Amino acid sequence: MKILMTGGGTGGHIYPALAFIDYVKTQDASAEFMYVGAKRGLENKILPETDIPYEMLEIQGFKRSLSLGNFKTLHLFFKSVRDGKKILKKFQPDVVIGTGGYVSGAMVYAASRLKIPTIIHEQNSVPGITNKFLARYVQAIAISIPQAASYFPTEKVVLTGNPRASQIVLTKKSDVLTQFGLDPAKKTVLIFGGSQGAKKFNDVILASLSELAQKSYQVLYASGERYFAAFNQQKIPKNVVVVPYLKNMQDILGNIALLVGRAGATSIAEFTAIGLASILIPSPYVTNDHQTKNAQSLAEAGAAVIVKDAELTKENLITELDSLLNDSKKLAIMAEASKELGHPDAAEHLFKVVKEVLLHH
Structure with missing residues (x-):
């Protein structure tokens, strides 16, 4: 199985993805991974400390007011979609999972255009602009907090929890x-x-x-x-x-x-x-x-x-x-x-969603 994870900007988008990768490795030793992040995000500090192959795209967020910078944002988004398609064609993933951030928007959208199965994971009770945009293109939407369900198409939503919980639950009492x-x-x-x-x-x-x-x-x-x-x-x-x-x-x-x-x-x-x-x-x-x-x-x-x-x-x-x-x-x-x-089995539940999406693709 080949899985491409994408998400960035903050630890809230990155750590759930890395936790999921760690879990899948325990279940399928032959699984291959690729991570795609943004050049300006925290992932530039985190990914080099892992053994996960990664690529970084240049992308930025929209300004909330009328701004010439938004034209650059659109240009970078479409450029990232083109660059993302190149990465996808080279890696040839079975599934693409986005955990949030603008880079996730470009990569998941690119994957949907190439007919690659896609899933997004929403950590918050109120989704960000990226996941709201991607909801129409993906096969499944995994959520961490039940309140988020009302923002998405009901038939796509699965409550999995946040994969980061699956790492923390292993913590033991110590000195x-x-x-x-x-x-x-x-x-x-x-x-x-x-x-x-x-x-x-x-x-x-x-x-x-x-x-x-x-x-x-x-x-x-x-x-x-x-x-x-x-x-x-x-x-x-x-x-x-x-x-x-x-x-x-x-x-x-x-x-x-x-x-x-x-x-x-x-x-x-x-x-x-x-x-x-x-x-x-x-x-x-x-x-x-x-x-x-x-x-x-x-x-x-x-x-x-x-x-x-x-x-x-x-x-x-x-x-x-x-x-x-x-x-x-x-x-x-x-x-x-x-x-x-809490959702201590969150990574396991998300992996089940992946298998279900691939089964019906």
């Missing part, structure tokens, strides 16, 4: 927190504003240090490289650890009691796979406010508390942390609700 000087026996909250960090998070944590020092629980805060220096002149409490970045996020998630962070689809897939309670602060800077809708699906199930970005203060954060970390019963109920929303 990984000792690497940060923390006590594995104490309740620990991870606060994480995304790979680049978030200024609002940083300001609030800086203001909260003296109060956090009085708590019985521990705090591990990933600030992001750009905000880390702000802590150099601060007196950091013994129960608070600040790091610029966490490379071993998968291991850490399996050893904490609570997560405070944004509501990106891949993050949600990760912590629901193992059943973590969360305080979610949706980013107000994303398309269609989809993070708020992602978070609402958890809050409605009793798995998360939502704090609006504009309302995040030292007082609100400390209140919510105390409310959960000082109430083991409440925390356990939320954790169980979170686990019920």
